[in-house]
Amino acid sequence: MRKITITLCFFFSFSCFSQNKEILYNFTPQPQSLLLNPGADVKFKWFFGVPLLSGISANVGSTGFDAYSLFANNGVDFNTKVKNAVASVDRNDYVTANQQLEIFTAGFRLSGFKGDSYISFGMYQELDSFIYIPKDLAILSLYGNKDYIGKSFNLGDLSAKAELLSVFHVGFTKPISEKLILGVRGKIYSSIFNGTSKDNSGYFVTTQGDNLIYNQVIHSNLELNTSGLTKYMDENYDGDVASDMKDDAIHRAFLGGNLGFGLDLGFTYYPKRNIQVTASLVDVGFINHSKDVESFTFKGEYNFKGVITDFNSEGTIDDAYHDFEEAIPFDTLYHKYTTFRPLKFYSSFQYSFEEERPTECNCTADEDFGYRSALGVQLFAMSTPRQPLLALTGYYRRRILKGLQMKATYTIDSYSYSNVGLGLTTKIGIVNFYAMADNLLAYKDVSKANALTFQIGFNIISGGSNK
Numbered sequence: 001m002r003k004i005t006i007t008l009c010f011f012f013s014f015s016c017f018s019q020n021k022e023i024l025y026n027f028t029p030q031p032q033s034l035l036l037n038p039g040a041d042v043k044f045k046w047f048f049g050v051p052l053l054s055g056i057s058a059n060v061g062s063t064g065f066d067a068y069s070l071f072a073n074n075g076v077d078f079n080t081k082v083k084n085a086v087a088s089v090d091r092n093d094y095v096t097a098n099q100q101l102e103i104f105t106a107g108f109r110l111s112g113f114k115g116d117s118y119i120s121f122g123m124y125q126e127l128d129s130f131i132y133i134p135k136d137l138a139i140l141s142l143y144g145n146k147d148y149i150g151k152s153f154n155l156g157d158l159s160a161k162a163e164l165l166s167v168f169h170v171g172f173t174k175p176i177s178e179k180l181i182l183g184v185r186g187k188i189y190s191s192i193f194n195g196t197s198k199d200n201s202g203y204f205v206t207t208q209g210d211n212l213i214y215n216q217v218i219h220s221n222l223e224l225n226t227s228g229l230t231k232y233m234d235e236n237y238d239g240d241v242a243s244d245m246k247d248d249a250i251h252r253a254f255l256g257g258n259l260g261f262g263l264d265l266g267f268t269y270y271p272k273r274n275i276q277v278t279a280s281l282v283d284v285g286f287i288n289h290s291k292d293v294e295s296f297t298f299k300g301e302y303n304f305k306g307v308i309t310d311f312n313s314e315g316t317i318d319d320a321y322h323d324f325e326e327a328i329p330f331d332t333l334y335h336k337y338t339t340f341r342p343l344k345f346y347s348s349f350q351y352s353f354e355e356e357r358p359t360e361c362n363c364t365a366d367e368d369f370g371y372r373s374a375l376g377v378q379l380f381a382m383s384t385p386r387q388p389l390l391a392l393t394g395y396y397r398r399r400i401l402k403g404l405q406m407k408a409t410y411t412i413d414s415y416s417y418s419n420v421g422l423g424l425t426t427k428i429g430i431v432n433f434y435a436m437a438d439n440l441l442a443y444k445d446v447s448k449a450n451a452l453t454f455q456i457g458f459n460i461i462s463g464g465s466n467k
Helices: 002-013 033-037 065-073 078-088 135-143 241-256 316-329 442-443
Strands: 044-049 056-062 096-110 117-132 152-154 160-175 178-196 201-208 215-229 258-272 274-288 291-305 332-333 337-338 346-356 372-381 387-401 402-415 419-428 433-435 449-464
Touching: 033 096, 033 117, 033 160, 033 178, 065 078, 065 402, 096 160, 135 152, 160 241, 178 241, 178 274, 178 337, 291 316, 291 449, 419 442, 419 449
Parallel strands: none
Antiparallel strands: 044 096, 044 449, 056 096, 056 449, 096 117, 117 160, 152 201, 160 178, 178 215, 178 258, 201 215, 215 291, 258 274, 274 337, 274 346, 291 332, 346 372, 372 387, 387 402, 402 419, 419 433, 433 449
16 A cells, blocks of 8 residues: 555646647747757757756646636535536546756757758756546545446546656757758657556446345456656655655666657748748657566456445455455566657648848848748647647747747647737847746636646857858
């Protein structure tokens, strides 16, 4: 029980932060846009990020219910709120989390006879979590099976993952022609902690037979894989969890954890001078977990016949419980496993207008003086264990002043149909600051929001295009 409790705490303590960065994507005055599309059309000559401050982002998202429905001070009993929340969701509702912190980042332009290329590199820490709400298991926990004779509770509703990792990356961006820019980014992942439980199956059903005899069948195929947590699950562990986890996290972050590899791919294409098409694939990669691994399985089949309808009743016969333990044992295994990073797909179509040109040659300009304004639409998709997470965004970009640009977005996704976002980036001298947030209409009462996102950071940016 100690091991299960620690692992569940690990899951749910991280389940408060979606991965769609619709404001940052293709917002090319920001160097960080290269992390979402290595083929982005960036104009500056070189940049480096202020360590630990160049990129700070976090998103929180849940479908089916919000914090207000559980914690509102409205006189409704908390147990009733929980039951109402469970009633309002289905097995495809989820809580998703993502947080990133750039440790360091930099980039510079390379001049060549076929045009300027771009090298960018860095390291960031990422927290990633995705948990489907296990509705059938929640109903069974809240109500038991007494009033659900004949219902098959789906144990496969249980699907969750949580991971803390660091990422080292190097990207290369290359203009192929005046119309086409291609980019690729290589990544090394170093997993710090991981917990994954997916591809589960099984059921629990109670049926009534003759003479008030009830037949209860449990078929279970459940597994939880973990890495980086074995020490903390040991029954004899008596160390300082906070201190030990901090030391382990620092060691594993710098390539001391379970390692994996990945790629980002992207392009920018201009069919016409004022029309732009982009697309990218982010995190085409995997992590091989072979160090400090521990897996827990709950597999087998059990049949019980008796007059007791509630499987968890205090009247359960001891012998029946021991038979259950033998039929579906709780085992601990030690074997390596592989996880795949959540694959993200971005694409956009942009129409630019209000053409402007500089009054005189400015060969060190940081900005593209072609157009003052642009309208566009973006599509985002992310892989999940069951069905893709999708989002559609419309946006308006505008250069407000020299050195100050904005991007306003409206996004429709599984969280909300009224997600309005705003991003601002400014550059004074060589100092760049940006701030972005979405779902702004929900800030009057954030407890009623199903998703929130913010991003901030500082960079040093200098020079411009040599074209």
